Amino acid sequence: MAARHPTSYRPVTPVRDLLARSGARITPARETVLAILLEAPRALSHLEVEQAARQRGLTADRVTLYRVLDWLVGQGLAHRIEGQDRVRRFNAEAAVEHAHAHFHCTRCGQVFCLEQPLPRHKPQLPEGFRFEGMELTIRGLCPTCSTQT
């Protein structure tokens, strides 16, 4: 409920709401990073998250951002895409389940989430293998890069 003291008042944003469900602490770093991921049109690298965080006035250490990103993934609030360039990228888990493919631009490195759903059925695996999840990544050129020399 709203506090009486204006200085302690903080609106319950959707972001804080999402974080609250985890039962863990709501910290500025977690709030800011999740907000960034939710608003991003594509998956962001740690570096991109760091820059966006600075723009929002967050002065968190690089390591904290790494830890926040990992934590968000662990909470199911974000997912992680492994690029072809050894850089991990993240975006918020949309309300819709994470069952979409990703597009990795081989020129600029950007990663886009595609509408393209993954094959719905679990793939046939040889005897003894246990399924956990799958990732479909398409390589190619993004609209910007494909129109350049």
Added chain:
Amino acid sequence: MAARHPTSYRPVTPVRDLLARSGARITPARETVLAILLEAPRALSHLEVEQAARQRGLTADRVTLYRVLDWLVGQGLAHRIEGQDRVRRFNAEAAVEHAHAHFHCTRCGQVFCLEQPLPRHKPQLPEGFRFEGMELTIRGLCPTCSTQT
């Protein structure tokens, strides 16, 4: 054709044959690495290749192995799988086209090539995106790891 001098005789193995087609030089490092990849039952990391190479008596530098692996990929003689652990793994391009999925064990890190073919059709992409290729990686536990505590 076979040389007359036994000391200079070298059999034309399938490996040398494959390398010869590239038009580039046939070197011990290239021969050994390609042989290793061809015989491997799964995709190997640079480190695994290095160890296998040592066992075969090849004393090549780490950097050379990196360069050989890249070169093999460039020649279409091998393909590269990007793991979830920021480690690249390689295996020889089978005679059959490389259109199979890979399985990445989340416990031991091993990568297996699956029979499972990729979706044959190019996926539908939003306007402006250009397709180059795709990679389907399944996460889970390998037979060995799935039977352990």
Added chain:
DNA sequence: GACTATGATGCAACTCAATTGCATTTGTGG
């Protein structure tokens, strides 16, 4: 078989994302 040009290798230093250990700070339930 020796000669040579060019492509391959060795070596050391470097890059860069990500991780770890530990001291300090901070969010939150009571």
Added chain:
DNA sequence: CCACAAATGCAATTGAGTTGCATCATAGTC
């Protein structure tokens, strides 16, 4: 407001992969 677990900051470290440049070896030519 307090206590304490949880989160953060900082510095050092890891580990895969890359780069520049000097040296060496393959394969074509004589």
